[in-house]
Amino acid sequence: MNSVVEILPQEFYNRPPLTVARDLLGARLVRILDNQRLSGIITEAEAYIGKEDLGCHAHSGKTKRNAVMYGLPGHAYVYFTYGMHWCLNAVAEVEGFPAAVLIRAIRPEEGAAIIHTRRNGRDTNGPAKLTQALGIDGTLNGVSLCDPVAGLWIEAGASIPDEAVTIGPRMGLYTVPEPWKSKPWRFIVSRDT
DNA sequence: AGCACGATGCTCT
DNA sequence: GAGCATCGTGCTT
Numbered sequence: 112m113n114s115v116v117e118i119l120p121q122e123f124y125n126r127p128p129l130t131v132a133r134d135l136l137g138a139r140l141v142r143i144l145d146n147q148r149l150s151g152i153i154t155e156a157e158a159y160i161g162k163e164d165l166g167c168h169a170h171s172g173k174t175k176r177n178a179v180m181y182g183l184p185g186h187a188y189v190y191f192t193y194g195m196h197w198c199l200n201a202v203a204e205v206e207g208f209p210a211a212v213l214i215r216a217i218r219p220e221e222g223a224a225i226i227h228t229r230r231n232g233r234d235t236n237g238p239a240k241l242t243q244a245l246g247i248d249g250t251l252n253g254v255s256l257c258d259p260v261a262g263l264w265i266e267a268g269a270s271i272p273d274e275a276v277t278i279g280p281r282m283g284l285y286t287v288p289e290p291w292k293s294k295p296w297r298f299i300v301s302r303d304t
Numbered sequence: 305a306g307c308a309c310g311a312t313g314c315t316c317t
Numbered sequence: 318g319a320g321c322a323t324c325g326t327g328c329t330t
Binding site (some may be wrong): 157159166167168190192193194196198200205213215233237238239240243256281283284285286287 | 319320322323324325
């Protein structure tokens, strides 16, 4: 079999965040760490959409932290939270509109042994778990996910049929008011394909 | 299997 | 100074 590596292009991300989040399911998140190729299939993602969305970091306008979300689609927005965790987003939508897709879970593939060691044998089904597993931190904030130079990118993968996708409200928005708290903007691969 | 809580420090008001 | 797009542990059903 001839396998062609296809890095998802910037146009992939220059679309509505809900579409980007849905279509990132099944894609392959790739990280080069210590000259090793690590990867996992994305199994969960959430959309954060503009300053109207009170769950989105951009709801209070542009700040130093969220500035990357206002920039070019297809770039990494990596933020620090809860005093110890990094979370990875892919910037979506046209430049100037603040939106991003939070990568919440992966299923390890390449380098699975290394990934499990980095996780002390624990799972990679959480946004801060997968960044720890792949060595993703604030030094990668703002890098392009559309080329390999930074050692972090996303490749096209198997497409996931609708029957295998569960949609629900986003996680962790405890103090966010309705309707934003309950918007069904979370996409999960709910069964093997 | 589910809930409660503490860890821990950056970011913005 | 408050709040946080979380995680792991420890305790309860």
